[in-house]
Every structure is written in C-alpha cells, then in structure tokens.
Amino acid sequence: MTDDIRIETADGIGTVTLDRPKALNALTLPMIRAMAPALAAWEADPAIRAVIVKGAGERAFCAGGDVRAIWEAGRNGRDGSPDHPTRAFFREEYQLNRQIHRYSKPYVALLDGITMGGGVGLSVHGSHRIVTEKTMFAMPETAIGLFPDVGATWFLTRCPDGIGTYLALTGARLKGADVLAADTGAHFVPSAAIPALEAAIRAGTPVDDAVAAHRADPGPGTLAPHLDTIRRCFAHGTIEDILEALSRDGSDFARETRDGLLHRSPTSLRVVLEQMQRGRGLSIEDALVMEYRLVQACMDGHDFFEGIRAVLVDKDHAPKWQPASLDEVGPDLVARHFARPAEGDLSF
Template sequence: MTDVRTERSGPVGWITLDRPQAINALTHEMVRTIAETLDGWATDDSVGMVVLTGSGERGLCAGGDVRAIHDDAKAGGDATAAFWRDEYRLNALIDRYPKPYLAVMDGLVMGGGVGVSGHASHRVVTERTRIAMPETGIGFVPDVGGTWLLARASGELGTHAALTGAQLGAGDAVAMGLADWFVPTDRVPALLAALGDTRTTGPDLAEQVGHLLAHLAEPAPEPTLGPSRWWIDRCYAEPTAEAIVAALAASGVQDAEDTAKTIGERSPTCVKVALESLRRARRMTSLEQALDQEFRVSLRCVAAPDMVEGIRAQVVDKDRTPRWDPAVLEQVDDQLVASYFAPLTGAEELGLEDGR
C-alpha cells in the first residue's frame, strides 16, 4: 500500500499525500511515486494540470521522515543521501513543470512539505496554514529549495524564518512570496470540485484556473510579522550570527529579545550555516544552484553530531534538551562553516545545474 494516491479526473491529475497519522511526512517511496507520476503526466497530452493535496485534517505535509534520517545517520548508512538526491530532484521538477501545478497548502506545511508545494505554479494557503522551516532546531538547515525561497523574501524576513523556524501564517506566506492565493478553508472543497469538473486543456485551462482562483480567493490576512518588520530588517542585517543575536537582545523590544533566546536554543553550527546558506543563495540565479548547494550542506549536516542529537532530543526521546557541539555561536569558527559548502567529489554532487 502506497502513501501517495494518484488519480485522474478529466484533464486534472490529482496527487494526494496519504499518510495522515504522520501529517503526511515524506518517505523515499513517496518521493519516488510523486516524481514518477509527474514524469508520466508531463508528456501525457490528456493531463492538463496537477493538483497536490494532503489527507487528514492536520496539514499538507510535516516534512521528511526525520526519525528514519536519525536511525540511518546513527548507523552510518547512505539511505538519507539517496532520499535527498531524489527529493531535491523532485523539487526542481516541480519548479520547471510544464503544466499548471496547484498545491493546497492547508494546515501544517514544514520542511519537505515546502519542497513539494512552495515551487508550484499556483500556491494556495488558508487561514489554517502554518508554514515553517524549523531545521536549525534539529541540527539541520533549510533545504528542499527553502534557501532559494527564503532568500527572496522581502527584507530579512526569510533570514528570521530560517534561523528561528518561526511558523508563518497565510498573510506572512503571501507577503514573503511563499504563496500566491488565500482561499478560506470552507471554499477549498468548491475549488477542488470546480477543478474536477474542468474539461479544457492547454492555455485555456491555465486561464480557467486563474479565473477560478480569482473568484474564490480573498485578500490575504495582514502578515503577523508586519509590526516586527522594522526590527527584523535592522537586526538581521548584521554581518554575523553573533551580531544578529546581540542586536536582537539589545533592541529593547520584547519580541526581539525573545527571538534572541530562541536562536540561542538552536544548533549554533546550523544557525551559522543557515545564515551563510541564505546569503549565498541571494547571489544565485536558479533554484538548481541552490539545491546543489543544499545537497552539499545536507550531507555535511548528517555526518555532524548535531543532527542526530537534535532529532534525538526533539523527536526520539523528546526531552527537548539537545547538547550541541560546539555549544555556543562563538565556538563555531569560519573554517567549520566553510567546510559545509566545500564541493563534493565527482559523482557525489547532485549536479542539477549541470543538467544531471
């Protein structure tokens, strides 16, 4: 039994993540099924568009199966690297998909869930949407193209989201360029039903979807980070992670001071690597470049002690007291950070920019 349901209704191909007990967290098999389905539909003239949804009431997708990653890392296996290689290729496929791809980002959308929805051509959020890239809390950094998306958010909002793992509502998602349309939850069934009744294909279908969304969508709510924008832009513009935390702590704003404490609880190494990842991604010209970089960084993370320890503390033992190594930002030197971005050897590279 697969954890992804695929079906056809007229010119619409439906992909439903169907692992509700785990908030549809992605497994390698699920990634392969989605990729194979999309590859087949891309050249099938009878398929005009793709719609992605998640089963259950809790969310579209809570990310990847981090417990499996934890177990593989502890055993020194290579299953995680194989999973990421296929997952990042799927993210790139979605970004360049030749047909409309509509993702309903209802409920929780975290980590890998952003990867299968945030690169879609049509991204729908609801009042229940909570988007997050919480990787620094488990000894990891934003991946699945998350650095590309967050680096292009207005001002320093993406940096704030990357370093803290803050959950973003619909208003923030739209304002930051992570989503396009706000459709209230009670209108989502009507949206899906109308898509299922569609019979046109080609450019006419894309135009029809646009009209349908315009009819059912409402103006997005005000971004919850709006009132905090001034101190976010000011503090996160500092040159180093240490300077960012110091600026937050000295801001005289309670929310900013609390944010400094939050960052202090994250993996110091991953906070610094995440910051460098975003700043490098800002200079890139394609998602493929960012994914290639993320693959290098991800492999270095899984080989480092903080990822196993972070997942242990947050997911396995749930004691919420990770013992990071190094323990504080000041102990993470520039040479260690740079090592996460060093090229891999030959065939180990993801190589999306080279067309692999």
C-alpha cells in the same frame, strides 16, 4: 508503489494525495519515488491540464520529510553507497523539488494545514500555492541541527524585508496572511472553499480563473508589526551582530526571537547565515547542489542526530550541541559544509 500516496487521474487533472495523516503526511522515499514519475507522465500527456497536490486528513499538507527514518538509518554511521538512505532520500527529494520548480503545467498545491520543511518543497516551487487560515508554514531545521533545504536557498533569499533570513535562522511559524507577506504563498482561499476550488478546476475552469473566483482577503498578519525589527536586525552579516541588534531593540518580540536563537544549533546558525549570503541570485539548480553538499556534511556530523534525538525520539528538548557555543564554530567548520561530497555533487 506505496500506500502512503495516492496518484489519481480524472477529468484532465492529475491528483497527488499525501496519505499518511497519522504522521502529518511526512514525506518518505517511496512517496518521492511514486510522485516524480507521475508528474513526468502528466507533463507529457496533452490530456492533463493541471496537477493538484494535497494532504489527507484535517491537520496537515505535509509536515516535512520523515527525518526520524533518516535518523534511524544514519545514527550508527553509514557506508559509502549512493543508495544509503541518508544520500538517496535527499538526492531524490531535491531532484523532485527541481522538477516541480520547472514544471510546465499548472501545479496547484493546497497548503490547508501544517506545511513544514519537505512539505514546503512540495508546494512553494509550484505555480499556484494556495494557503488558508489553517496553514502553518515553517522551516524549523535549525532546531534539529540542520538547515532550510528543499530549495530554501532559492526562495528564502527572495523574500522581502529580511523575512527570509529571519525564517531561516529562527524557524518561525507563519499563518496564512504572513505566508503571503513572505511571498511564499501565492493566493489565500478560505479552507471551506477548497472543495469548490477543486471542483471548478476539475470542471474545466482555467486554474487562474478558478483561483480568482475563490480568493479572499486573509486579514491582517502577525508579522507586520515586527517587520521593521526583522529588517533592521537580520540585515547584519554575523550571528553575533544579529543577536546584539535584537538585544538593543528591546521589544518583547526581539527578546523572544533572541532567546529562541540561543537554543538553536550554533553550527546550524553559522552555516545557515552563510547559506543565505552565498545563495543570493543562484538558480534553483545551483541552490539545490549547494544544499546537497550541506546536507551530506550534516549527515557526517553530530548535531542533526542529536537534534532529532532531543526533539522527536527522547523528546526532552535538551539537545547537547557539539560545538556547544558560537565561539567554538570557526570558519573552517563552516567552510567544510560547503565542500563537494566524496560521492559527488547532486545532478539533474
């Protein structure tokens, strides 16, 4: 057990509190290993009506997986052990994502703050995703030489209006109303009403009724004025065509989006677009199997470790990607990311 997560049962409700507020509740392997069996036990217990998952502190639900710990474990190479952190973390995280996706009881995730990467995986697969005005939602992996994982292949390919490909490539940050527009959050509840929502569920109100009673209008989002640009530009089948379409658009939004893409890992951009194209229509299981292949290829590569160095370790925000340009990222390199890893595929 770990002190970084609280597992509590009361009033017919199982509650998971991610309790690393100083680290924005970043997810660790011990936290995963505490959460998965608790969810299984609650699912089998007829006395448990629902599960609530939330983050401690005022700032975050969960800012993602503890990728710095993965960087520490893998930056000097790795052995072939299946228990190496670069394998065990992602394997068990993805298995937990699938467990949440298939969960048979109401699963209420309170996204009342920063929700990125691994935090999205703990929330978006649940039956009741609650966003607030404090929600900041993002899949920022291309900035660190990675790709949107935790089942993003499944949920981003189902976003309307090209939003999924836009989010996958750019790592754009969404607020509450935009999360609803992207169909990655199910309900908007004001942050101040979250305690009352929890209390109603604990008092025995059915989850759907409790959410309906506290739901509110999130107001206008920031994405709506740009949906035509997103839909038009991100429908293209190559990164070069997307960049060209953004150049032709001419708007400030398109220019800023294009500039942002040019700072991302070129390998990540090509791999992620291929991921979105291959991922359409996959089951959650097949999506996660593909993502495990991708992440193991990234662990054997350069850009993830360079991206973490630049963003989280040295914080110079000047990664030296290898290859350094899109022209140098050929189809063979992309294809290798989708190959079955030597230790075998993810299983459930």
